[in-house]
Amino acid sequence: MLRLRSFLQQHCNDQDLVDVIDQLAVTCKDIAHQLTLGDLAGILGSAEQENVQGECQKKLDVIANDLLKQSLSQLPVVKGIASEEEPLPVACNQEGKYLVLFDPLDGSSNIDINVSVGTIFSILPAAADKSGDDESAYLQSGRNQLAAGYVLYGPSTIMVLTTGNGVYSFTLDTRQGEYLMTRDNIQVPADTKEFAINMSNQRFWLENMKNYVADLLSGETGPLGKRYNMRWVAAMVAEIHRILTRGGIFMYPWDNREPAKPGKLRLMYEANPMSMLMVQAGGKCSTAHEAIMDIQPEGIHQRVSVVMGSANEVDIVEKYHG
Numbered sequence: 209m210l211r212l213r214s215f216l217q218q219h220c221n222d223q224d225l226v227d228v229i230d231q232l233a234v235t236c237k238d239i240a241h242q243l244t245l246g247d248l249a250g251i252l253g254s255a256e257q258e259n260v261q262g263e264c265q266k267k268l269d270v271i272a273n274d275l276l277k278q279s280l281s282q283l284p285v286v287k288g289i290a291s292e293e294e295p296l297p298v299a300c301n302q303e304g305k306y307l308v309l310f311d312p313l314d315g316s317s318n319i320d321i322n323v324s325v326g327t328i329f330s331i332l333p334a335a336a337d338k339s340g341d342d343e344s345a346y347l348q349s350g351r352n353q354l355a356a357g358y359v360l361y362g363p364s365t366i367m368v369l370t371t372g373n374g375v376y377s378f379t380l381d382t383r384q385g386e387y388l389m390t391r392d393n394i395q396v397p398a399d400t401k402e403f404a405i406n407m408s409n410q411r412f413w414l415e416n417m418k419n420y421v422a423d424l425l426s427g428e429t430g431p432l433g434k435r436y437n438m439r440w441v442a443a444m445v446a447e448i449h450r451i452l453t454r455g456g457i458f459m460y461p462w463d464n465r466e467p468a469k470p471g472k473l474r475l476m477y478e479a480n481p482m483s484m485l486m487v488q489a490g491g492k493c494s495t496a497h498e499a500i501m502d503i504q505p506e507g508i509h510q511r512v513s514v515v516m517g518s519a520n521e522v523d524i525v526e527k528y529h530g
């Protein structure tokens with residue numbers, strides 16, 4: 209089986225980018241190891257502090273963030289990093305040519321219950337005239353991403369990656385400490401009968417989203433003419449992995465719990481990297497009105513409404529939104 213590093217060396221003509229992806233992979237092995245130890249390593253539970261977005265941090269959010277920050281800042285080619293758990297971007301090496309953005313631990317509410325979580329990352333080019341702690345350097349649309357991916361910590365640890373030329377997955381062989389390629393050219397089926405949305409927010413959605421989900425629930429005798437199944441893991445990384453494996457649609461739409469927020473999920477750390485993967489795999493990603501990767505970001509912690517997955521189903525959601 210092909211090792212991640214060998215694959216990257218063959219597949220990617222930018223060896224500096226290979227180093228960044230390899231460093232991410234190595235650091236995620238550490239995070240996976242901490243997760244495997246769980247309570248034995250004292251890593252479960254709350255960190256008893258809030259991040260910049262007002263969310264209560266778990267110990268592992270902080271640990272994963274620190275591991276990634278430390279290891280990436282050692283690379284001369286990394287100019288700066290931005291993280292869901294850091295209030296501001298962090299400058300690394302002035303000569304660097306990449307900016308690395310990440311959600312160090314996605315699905316935090318799953319940590320303490322021993323259910324899947326992940327790390328999501330996005331790599332952008334760094335402008336020569338902007339420093340690594342300059343927020344404006346990071347405000348690039350998702351179309352600029354050089355690479356994007358995630359590491360899913362489930363029964364297996366799996367890295368799923370794109371450098372703009374297809375989507376590949378690598379399973380960590382813990383016996384030898386190597387990621388080995390287990391799937392290539394991943395494709396998302398265009399049609400699906402499986403949806404993922406947090407139904408408890410139903411009363412807060414816009415009418416258009418309420419109508420679409422009501423029609424999903426009405427099954428084979430309803431206007432969509434199919435019996436749909438539902439899943440909700442509460443970790444985007446696991447939902448997207450399921451969709452990359454067997455199709456589906458994942459939605460975290462705008463809702464009026466906090467009307468000023470344009471959604472729950474973060475454009476730079478969650479929506480854009482997952483969009484690059486999904487589009488590379490033949491799926492679609494939308495806010496319900498426009499392609500996520502067409503958004504010109506205005507802030508690194510910006511939030512966005514997300515609809516992504518099997519292309520024909522995303523088209524249907526867009527039609528319900530006129």
Ligand code: AHG
Pocket residue numbers: 263292311313314315316317406442443444445460472
């Ligand atoms: P994070 O743990 O990085 O804050 O992200 C959690 C996100 C996403 O992964 C998941 O789909 C969603 O929040 C779960 O939200 P609910 O609490 O509404 O289930």
Ligand code: MN
Pocket residue numbers: 311313314315444478
């Ligand atoms: Mn997240």
Ligand code: MN
Pocket residue numbers: 269292311312313314315316
């Ligand atoms: Mn997170």
